Amino acid sequence: MSNGKSSGEDVSVGRILLRSFPGVGSLDPVAYASELGDSVQALVYSRLFWPRVLQVEGAVFVGLWGDDEQYIRDRLRTPVSRKNWAPMSWVDVVNSFNRFEVAHIFRQERGSAEIAGEANRALGRILVQTWSARLKEAYPQRRFHVRFVEADETMDSRIEVTQENPSLVTPQGWSDEWRAIVPGSRETGSGSGGG
Template sequence: MPERQDPVAVLQSAHPEVSAESGPEWLAEVGGVIEAIPYRWLYWPEIVQVRGAVFVDLHGAGRDTYDARLASAVESGHPDRGGEAWTALVDSFNYFEVSEIFRRWGGPQASLEDSQLALAELLLEPWRARLAQAAPDRRFRVAVAEPTPELGVCVEVRQTSPALTPPAGW
């Protein structure tokens, strides 16, 4: 598990010219109403349920896109696939590279991994709450994956119970 990052320390490192010392002070000092509105979807993302699986729709793809992609995977398969392959496919849709969430990264890049880790950690609690609200009959593991050189920092969402059941035709 990656080392936990203090988000205020990350902000202070990136912007030493700002004198804020707490999260609320940072919000008041550098935040803005219009800039804040898009963050609703980051901290309280849409949840899509398709073919018995739950997806965090962070990128706004929508139910039809998930259904089409899953239909393609079901149709292209062979009969010896099992439940583990279905679970791996669903999990692959619920794996988010923090570096891919934004098109731009502001501020100094010296502590990019620290910044990404701080953001990833801040997403865990609201995503857990969102999943519990949207799918109260299911349990999920929401965690920061171990960073890799290829993908960087990632957040993974996995349904832990009940076990995922492959759809007909899988």
Template sequence: MSRSVPTSVPESVALLRRVYPDSEARTGPDHLAELGSVIEAIPYRWLYWPELVESHGAVFVDLFGAGAAAFREGLDASVRRGPTGRSRTAWLAVVDSYNLIELWQLFRRWRGGLDASEEALLALGGLVLEPWRARLNSAFPDRMFTVEIVPPDPEVGVCLQVRQTAPRLDPPAGW
């Protein structure tokens, strides 16, 4: 990775202080009280405790509100697109593609400057790792997952990758 991932509260607060140099806030809660509002906070529930969808034996993070039917239709289309007998590795690549979250796509409103920077997106990614892991483990206690920040790519930027590591994911019938 080109930069360290600021996953700690002090590093994140330091970033906020650079972005808002005129702010009196010195702690994370101070920034929340000064910059946020109740109504603005409500949508962040989905960022830190995302909806999850299960389809074809795999679990997906549904940050965009697509719903189970959309995931099922997309995966069904992937199954139909090719000949049967494709590899398990190819199936896992399809599942991984649905669980590669490009963080810049989550927001339509950008304040400019550091808001859209790799540093800011890495900070956000680092801060959601633990809640996402907790969410996955809470909803699917019989499974194991990894949630990682993948090295930033010039094409897609900063991404989070979610993978089920146990039990083994096998392709659906017809794959």
């Protein structure tokens, strides 16, 4: 912060860290990096805070899992069974790839469920800020909405990234029913438009 004062967010994060690592003994989140971390750990998390972003079929995707581009390309060209899945527009499919439940980004959880829940919410709010900056830097001609959504009956707390401008354009051959780009198909789903 430019004025040197702690924000309410810093105090909240500091309390979570102090409860998780009482030996550090500070409410200042910055103190924990030098006491507990190292450059290798920082590299591991660097792509979480400044993620890879990629463009596939004109849509922008946030990549967190490794080999994201190939995975996304394969999934967009693999039809699903029409019996088991409801139709889905291009915009809805793109948005589904850009929805990240914070708790499921990691395979490990530290501390009690209460601390983990608080940490997930605090991290989610921080990631909204850094991902917004990353998307703006990578695609200055586009406008994205990055938001944190509290847990509800359908999903855990999550970060959602949607492209607001320009509107997503459904690729040739997209089938809402198959949820895929089907080679040789003349069908283009109803999924063009904003999202």
